[in-house]
Amino acid sequence: MLDIRNLHKNFGPLVAVDDVSFTVKQGEVLGFLGPNGAGKSTTMKMATGFLAPTAGTAIICGHDILTQPLAAKRQFGYLPEGAPAYPDMVVADFLHFIAHIRGYRGVEARERTNHIVDLVHLGEVYDQRIETLSKGFRRRVGVAQALIHDPPVVILDEPTDGLDPNQKHEMRHIIAAMRPKKAIVISTHLLEEVEAVCTRAVIIAKGRLLADSTPVQLAARSRYHNAVRLRIASGSLTKIRADLDRIDDVDLVEAVTDSEDPGTLLVVAREGRPIADEIADMARARRWRLTSMTVERGRLDDVFRAITAPEDAARAPWDFSKLSH
């Protein structure tokens, strides 16, 4: 339903978006990921017709945003970056204004507004001016105006930015609930969000599309995919490490230093191959005393760093011990 075709955007000599293409079908929630300044918002601005692309276009439900902007704009709801809304307006008036612009009149406009107010829980601030609202409520007002006409395509630029954990949970719930009937794009730099709500993830950095796959597949690219975390109750750690090192598919064994329990080992698999079975067999045979054994799916943030900033990811994390003089 949303088809982004070879979007380019140059600002003078700066290439902000460089040949980004992807499609989003009904029932999909696409997580649009990237570091700050990667070109996420610029892409969304072009897809919604706010910014003219240098080349390429976006097709929304069959309507080209460049040649049929009005028809295309009727098909989507858009939450721009920062959830802008008229600060002087009362929430009710603002939503009525949007409903009217979206073509609803009279009773129908009121019903639409009431429905959306219930959906995103704006009832308690209905008669307040937008400038007096907390960040969370403002964001919800922005989402409400984007959903008021029940659009087939929903484009949300950082819908949970600035929300507290409860509000984030609620927002994700709203997104998940409307997923079956819609094509949804959310931009975010929160990886937990991608795991929580997205069926697909697209990663861009420096204007380039670098990955397009499901969150699970992406996580599988992590070096910690299929790694096994062992908490050892008692016994010699060195001996166990030596035994583990002997398994073919084990790449290396790390002692987990950030854990409160000193007896935790992280066994990293070679190229993400499954090693859990073999380790379990070995643990039984050698009668290791384990308090827990868990298989890691992979860490999305590792993959994200490896894709968007390969040179940084290779470097060791900050060594804080040097700061303590």
Place this chain on the structure above:
Amino acid sequence: MIQNISIICRREFAGYFATPLAYVFIVIFLVLAGVLTFFVGDFFERGQADLQVFFTFHPWLYLMLIPAVSMRLWAEERKSGTIELFLTLPIRLSEAVLGKFLAAWLFVGIALALTFPLWLTVLFLGDPDNGVIAASYIGSWLMAGAILAIGAAVSAATKNQIIAFIVTAALVFVLIAAGTPTVIGLFEGWAAEGVIHAVAGASLFGHFTAITRGVLDLRDLLYFLSLIVAFLGANAVLVDLMKAD
């Protein structure tokens, strides 16, 4: 088309009254109009039952006050980012430009209409020429529209309302001053007749004074209307060029 313009216009218009701006503007407008008419213009001493002195000051009154109305039209939307929300709604740019302009024009029209007690005063004191007064009101409102259109275009070119105010006031000052006897006097004696006519013809002042004499000449009406159309066109172009900066 009309429906969207009316929805946008209503929202904008209500926006003036959502803050004290509208009331402050109207009060200052009325007080200044009164002060200029009665104290500077010696309304009573003239002993004439007309509103000539009242309207004479309108160009100067508008020079100060209209840019204060027009400065926020687009600059505020750009500053707060609401322009991105606004222009990704299914509306045409022309509808957005017209809706905003009409709201501002209506608002100034209301402030102007609230000077009606002056008309009642001359009506009570004597036997004024109501045709001249009606023409003057229409001329004044048209002039306000032209200045608003200039201000709207300037407002679209900046995120800073103060800059929008100053630039608009400067442009309007030039347009008004061009037709004053002082400036015309500067050209007389050395410039060709055509140049003097062109300078005077470009001026808001000249066309407005022509109307306040009681003649609604088509040329004067066309002058104001074409200023409005030209600057609203420029407004649309500037919004399109600058909106995402």
